[in-house]
Amino acid sequence: MHPAIGYIHLKRKVFVEELKAFLRIPSVSTKPENKADIRKAAEWLTAHMKKIGLEHTAILPTGGHPVVYADWLHAPGKPTVLIYGHYDVQPAEPLELWATGPFDPTVRGGKLFARGAVDDKGQVFMHLKALEAHLKTQGSLPVNVKLLIEGEEEIGSPNLARLVKDKLALFKGDVVVISDTAMIAKGAPGITVGLRGLVYFQIDMDGAKSDLHSGGFGGGVENPAFAMAQFLAQLKDRNGRITIPGFYDDVRRLPAEERRALARLPFSEKRFLREVGAPLLHGEKGFTTLERLWARPTLEVNGIYSGFIGEGAKTVLPCHAMAKVSMRLAPDQDPNRIARLFVRHVKAIAPKTVRTRVTEVSGRGTPWLASTDEPSLQALARAIRKGFGKPPVYTRTGGTIPVVATLTKLLKTPCLLMGIGLPDENAHAPNESLDLDNFHRGTLAAAHLFLELAKENRKKA
Numbered sequence: 001m002h003p004a005i006g007y008i009h010l011k012r013k014v015f016v017e018e019l020k021a022f023l024r025i026p027s028v029s030t031k032p033e034n035k036a037d038i039r040k041a042a043e044w045l046t047a048h049m050k051k052i053g054l055e056h057t058a059i060l061p062t063g064g065h066p067v068v069y070a071d072w073l074h075a076p077g078k079p080t081v082l083i084y085g086h087y088d089v090q091p092a093e094p095l096e097l098w099a100t101g102p103f104d105p106t107v108r109g110g111k112l113f114a115r116g117a118v119d120d121k122g123q124v125f126m127h128l129k130a131l132e133a134h135l136k137t138q139g140s141l142p143v144n145v146k147l148l149i150e151g152e153e154e155i156g157s158p159n160l161a162r163l164v165k166d167k168l169a170l171f172k173g174d175v176v177v178i179s180d181t182a183m184i185a186k187g188a189p190g191i192t193v194g195l196r197g198l199v200y201f202q203i204d205m206d207g208a209k210s211d212l213h214s215g216g217f218g219g220g221v222e223n224p225a226f227a228m229a230q231f232l233a234q235l236k237d238r239n240g241r242i243t244i245p246g247f248y249d250d251v252r253r254l255p256a257e258e259r260r261a262l263a264r265l266p267f268s269e270k271r272f273l274r275e276v277g278a279p280l281l282h283g284e285k286g287f288t289t290l291e292r293l294w295a296r297p298t299l300e301v302n303g304i305y306s307g308f309i310g311e312g313a314k315t316v317l318p319c320h321a322m323a324k325v326s327m328r329l330a331p332d333q334d335p336n337r338i339a340r341l342f343v344r345h346v347k348a349i350a351p352k353t354v355r356t357r358v359t360e361v362s363g364r365g366t367p368w369l370a371s372t373d374e375p376s377l378q379a380l381a382r383a384i385r386k387g388f389g390k391p392p393v394y395t396r397t398g399g400t401i402p403v404v405a406t407l408t409k410l411l412k413t414p415c416l417l418m419g420i421g422l423p424d425e426n427a428h429a430p431n432e433s434l435d436l437d438n439f440h441r442g443t444l445a446a447a448h449l450f451l452e453l454a455k456e457n458r459k460k461a
Helices: 003-010 011-025 032-052 120-138 160-166 223-233 256-265 269-276 288-294 337-347 374-390 401-412 436-454
Strands: 055-060 067-071 080-086 105-110 111-113 144-150 175-178 190-195 199-204 298-306 319-327 355-360 394-396 415-417 433-435
Touching: 003 011, 003 120, 003 436, 011 032, 011 111, 011 337, 011 436, 032 055, 032 067, 032 374, 055 160, 080 120, 080 401, 105 144, 111 436, 120 144, 120 436, 160 401, 175 401, 190 415, 199 223, 199 337, 223 298, 223 319, 256 288, 288 394, 319 337, 337 355, 374 415, 374 436, 401 415
Parallel strands: 080 144, 080 175, 175 415, 190 394
Antiparallel strands: 055 067, 067 144, 105 111, 111 433, 199 319, 199 355, 298 319
């Protein structure tokens, strides 16, 4: 047994207690009142990195919350690994739905409950403990390491790309490792190889200059609520296909081999239906649920508002309607092109009886797909097998992690996504938790990953 692996087994309980200290800091990035807590978390993280033996620890200012940096660069001829994560967390509300305080870390049934436990403090800490194990037992690391831990992921990383561009040499490496994703199920360690992209718009429709009495004006002027409903209904056909011309032109079809691999994953449509609580499954015809969730594009109405929605009756003809519409994009779809196609389509089908405005309300996310033939990804597969005692499954996720495409583009290096979360761990919801067995095995896998990557004696010029 490698000494670092023995160290991780020996310190298992200590690591959990240390993680609790990190989780007690309410580093909520979206709330101005938590700005001091964000700074406290960055300082705590910097001090901990220095304590375990990392060097050049620094809190890097941005236009918003800071980035924490550290490195260890004494392995000549070995690859340089950039570890990315985030120390900011989501708001904890509604507080009344937590069984214990969101910033009072509590262990129950083999899980650690706290805001940020799985997203993403626990997964960041997993790598820190793997690094500590090597440094404390060997006095060195098998590879060169840099860490970029940001404080704005939960608000869309608005300042990260600029910082990386400005300090490109500082963050350059041979591979990026990100742990901010989930396994498909307990006992099925995985590597995420695909993410969907994202574009997001708000549609506003205005009719009369003010709300009107529906008895006096109904039938004489357009009702924006009806106009919006009819407009939204035209965006998909009866088979669930999006009707925007050119929308599917660049969608990469799933190879037959990957469709078979998806079908073998431990995923039950019946269990999925039961867990979400819907009466029936629904989606684009001709694809399984997993295929629709992971590899097909979508168009969803995320919110809609118009007229009187209070208790009782008010016979009003509303003057305004609003809807928020997002599109998740499959690999090879360009978010810039899809945005242009969407705006053009809205203008083409919006009724002339209302005034329509289209506003983009969120940053664009580029879809991402990794190659399973990449040597560093194969090194990760070997590390997971050693850490979890079984080979990984290859999965995608329907969500968007913009930083993956950002770092891939700016650093021109492969990204490895080794998440240890579980689908039922309530990231972003009350009673967020982290499976402590996954945390331990993930730490073992991370320690093995550095050893496996060290076998690649290649460096970028």
